[in-house]
Amino acid sequence: MAEDAAPAGDAPAQGQEGGAAPAAQAKDTADYRRAFNFPLLKHSDMNEEMRQEVLEMCVTAGEKHSNSVEFMSRMIKETMDKKFGPAWHVVVGEGYSFEVTHEEKNVLHMYFAGQYSILVWKCA
Numbered sequence: 001m002a003e004d005a006a007p008a009g010d011a012p013a014q015g016q017e018g019g020a021a022p023a024a025q026a027k028d029t030a031d032y033r034r035a036f037n038f039p040l041l042k043h044s045d046m047n048e049e050m051r052q053e054v055l056e057m058c059v060t061a062g063e064k065h066s067n068s069v070e071f072m073s074r075m076i077k078e079t080m081d082k083k084f085g086p087a088w089h090v091v092v093g094e095g096y097s098f099e100v101t102h103e104e105k106n107v108l109h110m111y112f113a114g115q116y117s118i119l120v121w122k123c124a
Contacts, residue, residue, distance in 0.1 A: 006027075012057070022034055034112070037110070038059075039055045039058060039059055039110050039112050040110060040111040040112070041055065041109075041110050042109045042110055042111060042117075043107070043108070043109045044104065044107065044108040044109070044110075045104070045105050045106075045107055046105055046107070046108055047105065049085070051062040051108060053083070054080070054108050054120055055108075055110065057076055057080070058076055058078050058110060058112060058118050059112065060110045061073075061076045061079075062113055062116060062118075066113065069092040069093055069116065070117075071093065072116075073090040073092040073118075074090075074091050076090045076120060077089070077090040077120070078091070080120065080122075084122070085122075086124075087122055087123060087124040088120065088121070088122050089120070089121055089122070089123060090118070090119070090120050091117075091118070091119040092116055092117070092118050092119075093116070093117060094115055094116065094117065095117075096117065098119055100119070100121050100123070102121035102122060102123050103121075103122045103123060103124065106121060106122035107119075107120070107121040107122075108120045108121070
């Protein structure tokens with residue numbers, strides 16, 4: 001008997017490649033997204049009323065366009081321009097850093113759905 005052989009109890013189950021089954025991974029991913037399906041405010045200097053409206057707007061856009069950050073950001077920007085006047089900018093994505101110049105009391109940075117970072121600011 002070879003000394004390198006793993007004991008029978010340590011062998012991965014059939015259909016697995018040393019890790020969790022694909023169904024288990026999909027379940028873990030779904031649980032993770034469900035757990036983080038709420039807005040997490042990172043920074044904002046907006047007044048409370050405006051902040052709540054923008055958070056709700058971002059959540060609505062995220063739920064409606066969860067598969068396209070382009071449509072999500074476009075919906076947020078167009079709504080902001082209509083509701084609070086022109087010159088709003090929106091960035092939606094993953095893994096980015098930023099440094100922006102903005103008007104006072106007009107910036108919000110948040111996370112949504114455990115994967116998207118949303119930055120909204122006004123600069124005329």
